[in-house]
Amino acid sequence: MCADVLTQAPAEEQANPLLEGLRSARLPAPCAVVIFGASGDLTQRKLIPALYALAAEGSLPPGFSIVGAARTEMDDERFRSAMRDAVAEHSRVALHDDVWEGFASGLFAASYDLDRDGGLDALKSKLADVDRDRGSAGNRVFYLSVPPSAVVPLAERLHQAGLCRPEGGGFSRVIVEKPFGRDLDTARELTSRLHEFFAEEQIYRIDHYLGKESVQNLLVFRFANGIFEPLWNRQYIDHVQITVAEAIGVEGRGAYYEEAGALRDIVQNHIMQLMAIVGMEPPSNFEAETVRDEKVKLLRAVRPIHPDDALSHTVRGQYGGGWVDGQEAAAYRDEKAVKPGSLRETFVAMKLDVDNWRWAGTPFYLRAGKRLMKRATEIAIQFRRVPHSPFTGHIATPTGALPPDAMEPNLLILRIQPDEGISLRFSAKVPGQAMRIRSVNMDFLYGSSFLKESPEAYERLLLDCMLGDATLFARADEVEQAWRICTAILDGWRAHPPDTSRFPNYEAGTWGPDEARAFMDRDGRSWHRP
Amino acid sequence: MTSATLPLRSRHASGLDAASRELHALHREMLIASGEAHGHVRTSVSNLVAACTEPDQASRAAAALLRIGAVHPARAIVILARPDDAKRMEADVSLHGGDASQPTIELVRLEVGGEPSYHLTGIVAPLLIPDMPVYLWVLGAPPLRQAFSADTVELTERIIVDSGAYDDSAATLALIAGEQHRFGDGLHLADLAWERTAPWREMTAQAFDPVGSRPFLRDITTLTVRCAGERASTEAWLLAGWMASRLSWPASGWPRVDVAADGAQAEDDAGALIEVRVEAARDGRTATVHGRRGGDCLHTSVAIEDAASQRTVSLRQQDDATLISRLMADATDASIYAAAVASAVDLSRRAA
Ligand SMILES: NC(=O)c1ccc[n+]([C@@H]2O[C@H](COP(=O)([O-])OP(=O)(O)OC[C@H]3O[C@@H](n4cnc5c(N)ncnc54)[C@H](OP(=O)(O)O)[C@@H]3O)[C@@H](O)[C@H]2O)c1
Numbered sequence: 041m042c043a044d045v046l047t048q049a050p051a052e053e054q055a056n057p058l059l060e061g062l063r064s065a066r067l068p069a070p071c072a073v074v075i076f077g078a079s080g081d082l083t084q085r086k087l088i089p090a091l092y093a094l095a096a097e098g099s100l101p102p103g104f105s106i107v108g109a110a111r112t113e114m115d116d117e118r119f120r121s122a123m124r125d126a127v128a129e130h131s132r133v134a135l136h137d138d139v140w141e142g143f144a145s146g147l148f149a150a151s152y153d154l155d156r157d158g159g160l161d162a163l164k165s166k167l168a169d170v171d172r173d174r175g176s177a178g179n180r181v182f183y184l185s186v187p188p189s190a191v192v193p194l195a196e197r198l199h200q201a202g203l204c205r206p207e208g209g210g211f212s213r214v215i216v217e218k219p220f221g222r223d224l225d226t227a228r229e230l231t232s233r234l235h236e237f238f239a240e241e242q243i244y245r246i247d248h249y250l251g252k253e254s255v256q257n258l259l260v261f262r263f264a265n266g267i268f269e270p271l272w273n274r275q276y277i278d279h280v281q282i283t284v285a286e287a288i289g290v291e292g293r294g295a296y297y298e299e300a301g302a303l304r305d306i307v308q309n310h311i312m313q314l315m316a317i318v319g320m321e322p323p324s325n326f327e328a329e330t331v332r333d334e335k336v337k338l339l340r341a342v343r344p345i346h347p348d349d350a351l352s353h354t355v356r357g358q359y360g361g362g363w364v365d366g367q368e369a370a371a372y373r374d375e376k377a378v379k380p381g382s383l384r385e386t387f388v389a390m391k392l393d394v395d396n397w398r399w400a401g402t403p404f405y406l407r408a409g410k411r412l413m414k415r416a417t418e419i420a421i422q423f424r425r426v427p428h429s430p431f432t433g434h435i436a437t438p439t440g441a442l443p444p445d446a447m448e449p450n451l452l453i454l455r456i457q458p459d460e461g462i463s464l465r466f467s468a469k470v471p472g473q474a475m476r477i478r479s480v481n482m483d484f485l486y487g488s489s490f491l492k493e494s495p496e497a498y499e500r501l502l503l504d505c506m507l508g509d510a511t512l513f514a515r516a517d518e519v520e521q522a523w524r525i526c527t528a529i530l531d532g533w534r535a536h537p538p539d540t541s542r543f544p545n546y547e548a549g550t551w552g553p554d555e556a557r558a559f560m561d562r563d564g565r566s567w568h569r570p
Numbered sequence: 571m572t573s574a575t576l577p578l579r580s581r582h583a584s585g586l587d588a589a590s591r592e593l594h595a596l597h598r599e600m601l602i603a604s605g606e607a608h609g610h611v612r613t614s615v616s617n618l619v620a621a622c623t624e625p626d627q628a629s630r631a632a633a634a635l636l637r638i639g640a641v642h643p644a645r646a647i648v649i650l651a652r653p654d655d656a657k658r659m660e661a662d663v664s665l666h667g668g669d670a671s672q673p674t675i676e677l678v679r680l681e682v683g684g685e686p687s688y689h690l691t692g693i694v695a696p697l698l699i700p701d702m703p704v705y706l707w708v709l710g711a712p713p714l715r716q717a718f719s720a721d722t723v724e725l726t727e728r729i730i731v732d733s734g735a736y737d738d739s740a741a742t743l744a745l746i747a748g749e750q751h752r753f754g755d756g757l758h759l760a761d762l763a764w765e766r767t768a769p770w771r772e773m774t775a776q777a778f779d780p781v782g783s784r785p786f787l788r789d790i791t792t793l794t795v796r797c798a799g800e801r802a803s804t805e806a807w808l809l810a811g812w813m814a815s816r817l818s819w820p821a822s823g824w825p826r827v828d829v830a831a832d833g834a835q836a837e838d839d840a841g842a843l844i845e846v847r848v849e850a851a852r853d854g855r856t857a858t859v860h861g862r863r864g865g866d867c868l869h870t871s872v873a874i875e876d877a878a879s880q881r882t883v884s885l886r887q888q889d890d891a892t893l894i895s896r897l898m899a900d901a902t903d904a905s906i907y908a909a910a911v912a913s914a915v916d917l918s919r920r921a922a
Contacts, residue, residue, distance in 0.1 A: 175780070
């Protein structure tokens with residue numbers, strides 16, 4: 041019905057002048073989000089609470105629906121009741137009976153079977169019902185919240201069921217969760233298999249880091265402030281450090297972590313994305329392809345670490361027992377489902393060089409680890425020292441004067457989490473007759489400046505996908521470039537496994553192994569302490 | 571919010587110079603208290619000025635500005651102007667919010683008596699943080715016209731009024747339309763009553779947004795707007811004016827516009843929108859969008875021929891502080907508001 045009214049309508053009748061000037065101009069077309077793995081942890085903790093928050097705030101259209109797909113038998117009522125509990129427990133937005141009623145009326149369950157032809161028939165007929173009753177017009181988002189091994193079989197079944205290709209002008213998109221492969225070859229294989237069923241524009245690879253307000257703010261910081269960009273290069277920046285430190289251990293996911301490790305779990309995706317955003321050239325506009333083109337260019341310019349150099353350019357670590365946040369923490373090897381003699385890295389540090397005009401000679405030091413002293417994600421931009429100090433001998437320290445090169449260089453810290461904010465360290469004169477200089481930190485905390493609650497990363501990303509905006513999703517070539525860098529390291533590590541007797545090599549609740557400190561000392565630099 | 575309300579430190583001063591000095595002194599005290607090594611940063615995004623003529627308005631304004639300051643770090647200045655009192659200028663200055671090392675709000679409460687009350691711009695100017703936008707909130711000062719002196723318009727980034735706070739909505743809207751005409755683009759007005767209609771405007775715009783529904787926007791037959799209370803409110807007229815102006819409805823004839831109050835005695839929410847219905851017919855097909863307030867939710871139903879869909883969203887908080895923070899964070903298009911006011915004036919005249 042709707043479609044033929046539209047085809048008869050001249051162009052000016054397809055406009056909606058009412059939307060102009062409204063804050064909520066970003067409203068997706070009515071659609072159905074199908075969540076595979078609806079009984080899983082991610083669905084309950086993140087996806088449904090995020091969709092509920094969007095609904096409560098009026099960011100979803102009337103007729104929006106969710107179909108929870110599971111291999112196990114599940115009816116609408118049971119699904120609604122389980123999701124209500126999930127929202128009550130995990131949503132940022134309080135559960136409100138009236139809002140829930142409206143939201144729940146668009147929640148449906150469908151079971152499916154991956155192992156037989158026609159195993160998606162029940163789901164397909166449920167979607168047809170939803171389209172008819174709720175006006176979703178064939179628009180679909182498939183969220184594959186299932187283990188990696190189930191991703192390709194599911195995509196194939198969707199294809200066989202004719203659900204990958206949008207019908208009647210609607211859209212069909214698929215959201216794929218990390219990990220995107222285990223190395224370069226498997227990532228390429230995954231991409232090429234997915235491309236058999238979906239065009240790249242239909243695939244949304246989710247990295248929840250990109251949905252964080254603080255990460256988006258990095259783009260604003262870099263490209264909406266004229267004062268930093270002229271300094272953002274090898275001439276003024278000595279080096280960049282990116283740290284993703286976690287205080288938690290493997291939290292019962294020992295089996296997964298034994299397969300993954302810190303490099304795959306954090307560096308290949310989150311840290312590489314942060315590095316791309318910090319290092320990329322200014323995009324000419326904020327469209328998905330333009331931004332992602334710039335990110336890929338940066339990743340392409342990263343010099344791969346030759347497997348033979350892996351040991352000198354990286355540090356691996358694994359935590360032993362210790363104390364974190366005042367609690368005793370078990371060693372990694374004592375975690376559930378971890379092999380007693382495991383050599384899996386829970387800490388990694390590395391130095392990467394970027395071979396382009398902007399960054400040549402300015403290294404990026406990256407580190408990620410579990411059971412470190414505190415949870416902190418931040419980017420430290422260390423500027424070069426002043427070329428000459430006229431204040432020799434006038435630097436105030438508790439012990440007296442120091443040589444000029446001890447005057448601390450400027451440091452800009454972009455804190456992603458927790459306590460999102462920006463600090464700038466600079467030198468100032470200590471009041472008094474003498475010329476005494478001291479470093480002061482100027483801290484800007486978003487938390488105490490904008491108390492507005494930030495949306496959860498998944499809210500932003502789900503909404504973007506429904507709107508067809510892929511800017512904050514990883515494209516196939518980004519993923520591939522990140523794997524190119526990480527796979528070279530993995531190859532090097534495989535060729536030179538760590539000495540079993542040297543693992544674990546750091547105590548839980550510290551900043552990682554001593555080798556990480558020595559690694560920086562060698563370059564005459566030191567890790568910033570978050 | 572309560573932590574922002576209690577001052578971290580406060581002082582009293584007589585006269586403008588003294589008020590500025592005391593503000594500096596407070597910052598210095600905080601710096602000393604927090605330890606020099608810790609540093610001390612003031613972040614601010616704006617100057618918030620509230621002009622009041624009654625003490626209870628001034629208290630209400632101070633409470634609201636403290637809440638706004640928690641979201642938009644600011645210097646807040648509340649002026650209580652008492653032209654009929656003896657000449658005086660007394661200030662209470664205080665720091666609020668954040669923590670000791672980073673207060674987010676500086677509050678100056680200024681009581682001005684006598685002749686200087688007529689020269690508020692000159693009083694405010696020396697107290698403002700330089701190069702930061704100035705938002706002037708005029709609270710119920712009758713006549714509203716005071717807000718629109720050329721000096722004030724020149725000094726401020728935005729003048730915030732509440733067109734719904736006056737008894738005669740038609741006259742208030744006409745006055746605003748007149749001032750907008752007089753100053754043109756130079757007047758940046760924000761209206762809390764307009765802000766309160768935002769969820770309803772969003773609801774209506776979104777309901778017609780699916781491509782299949784958009785053509786119906788050209789064929790609306792009836793718009794019905796209901797508000798709480800005994801008289802059709804400014805908000806109700808603004809909503810109707812917005813539809814009429816966005817959709818370029820002719821000055822007479824269709825669609826039928828029916829704006830009225832529900833007639834019930836309303837305690838707190840007189841004037842608030844409670845129901846909006848839009849009916850359209852095109853080529854023998856019909857579309858109806860119906861929004862209804864129920865408690866703190868807005869229930870919407872959209873029926874296009876035989877397909878119907880519903881949704882319920884939380885109605886956002888509508889108190890002054892929340893509305894002002896929202897419009898500071900996100901400026902809506904002034905020309906859309908101006909056109910809505912002009913159409914609202916026409917529609918209300920036609921109805922009279
Ligand atoms: N949880 C997180 O915080 C998190 C963070 C980042 C990324 N991820 C990724 O998100 C995805 C889902 O995470 P999760 O923690 O929710 O996983 P999960 O709880 O282990 O599994 C999700 C659901 O997938 C279904 N499933 C399990 N094995 C399957 C198989 N062989 N074939 C088809 N379906 C299968 C199960 O549902 P039914 O039996 O009902 O069909 C299960 O409830 C994973 O790819 C994970 O790597 C999760």
